[in-house]
Amino acid sequence: MAIVLGEHQYGKAENRIVRIYRDSPRHEIHDVNVSTALRGAFDPAHLTGDQGAVLPTDTQKQTAYSYAKEKGLTSIEPYGLTLAAHFVDDVEPVTGARIEIEEYEWERAVVDGAEHDHTFVRKGQEVRTAAITVEGVGADQTSHVIGGFKDLVLLKTTGSEFHGFLEDPYTVLEPTSDRIMATSLVAKWRFVMDEVGDPAAFDWEGVYLGIKRTVIEVFATLHSLALQQTLYEMGKAVLEQYPFLAEIRMSAPNKHHFLYDLSPFGLTNDNEVFNADDRPYGLIQASVVRDDAPAAGSAWTIAGGFA
Numbered sequence: 301m302a303i304v305l306g307e308h309q310y311g312k313a314e315n316r317i318v319r320i321y322r323d324s325p326r327h328e329i330h331d332v333n334v335s336t337a338l339r340g341a342f343d344p345a346h347l348t349g350d351q352g353a354v355l356p357t358d359t360q361k362q363t364a365y366s367y368a369k370e371k372g373l374t375s376i377e378p379y380g381l382t383l384a385a386h387f388v389d390d391v392e393p394v395t396g397a398r399i400e401i402e403e404y405e406w407e408r409a410v411v412d413g414a415e416h417d418h419t420f421v422r423k424g425q426e427v428r429t430a431a432i433t434v435e436g437v438g439a440d441q442t443s444h445v446i447g448g449f450k451d452l453v454l455l456k457t458t459g460s461e462f463h464g465f466l467e468d469p470y471t472v473l474e475p476t477s478d479r480i481m482a483t484s485l486v487a488k489w490r491f492v493m494d495e496v497g498d499p500a501a502f503d504w505e506g507v508y509l510g511i512k513r514t515v516i517e518v519f520a521t522l523h524s525l526a527l528q529q530t531l532y533e534m535g536k537a538v539l540e541q542y543p544f545l546a547e548i549r550m551s552a553p554n555k556h557h558f559l560y561d562l563s564p565f566g567l568t569n570d571n572e573v574f575n576a577d578d579r580p581y582g583l584i585q586a587s588v589v590r591d592d593a594p595a596a597g598s599a600w601t602i603a604g605g606f607a
């Protein structure tokens with residue numbers, strides 16, 4: 301029996317980078333949280349404490365900030381691709397890099413009925429995400445981009461049913477033909493990089509907004525028989541809209557709203573007053589996949605299963 305070093309990676313987590321474009325009086329803001337992770341032959345650092353191959357996490361941080369200026373930071377996907385490719389291409393021991401990014405959106409403050417040039421109000425909606433993996437060198441190099449969002453909180457007050465489910469001795473849930481449906485949606489979609497083409501010329505912003513719009517439209521307009529059905533229809537609509545997406549993975553907590561019992565007060569409750577239950581929550585997860593899509597390779601892989 302021998303005890304050996306397993307998979308490992310290292311990097312600087314959660315670099316909170318705010319990039320301002322101030323070339324004109326109308327400033328632009330990009331507010332992101334960037335995590336880097338480098339993979340390669342870093343065994344000596346663990347086994348003997350030899351740092352010869354280790355590019356410090358501090359250097360990774362400095363590079364992430366510097367690239368926000370040097371290479372620009374507008375769309376998070378190409379920024380992540382450039383940063384990941386730099387670590388793999390220019391830092392000898394690095395064979396793979398994964399960059400995870402969250403973006404916090406700001407909207408312009410409105411002053412005297414007009415959008416302000418340099419004052420912003422944080423948007424309370426979803427957080428945009430990206431996970432970029434670059435591996436290998438030269439002609440063997442592969443790049444993966446997963447776009448996404450989390451915390452997109454959606455609620456509809458009708459147009460949702462849940463009945464006809466399997467019942468056993470422990471089933472107490474009443475069927476319903478009219479309920480509130482609410483979730484805080486997480487979605488991640490995988491780009492087919494050959495079809496994206498030049499990342500610098502691709503419309504990352506338009507695609508992001510288009511996916512979000514489609515997801516919201518399906519949630520609103522589909523008369524839902526279960527959150528499972530809603531997820532599938534959302535994913536299908538997104539893949540139909542964008543042929544360069546291979547798959548979409550979604551995680552949807554079912555934020556239960558239970559009708560509150562007002563009968564002790566002699567009141568009827570015709571789907572008007574609910575208790576918004578915090579936990580436990582149903583957790584519905586589904587992926588929707590194009591069956592001829594290229595294999596995912598390491599696009600989703602998190603080394604060592606580290607969270």
Ligand SMILES: O=c1[nH]c(=O)c2[nH]c(=O)[nH]c2[nH]1
Nearest residue numbers: 462473525526527528554582
């Ligand atoms: O949309 C739903 N899907 C379920 O699987 C489920 N289970 C449950 O108790 N409520 C719901 N709602």
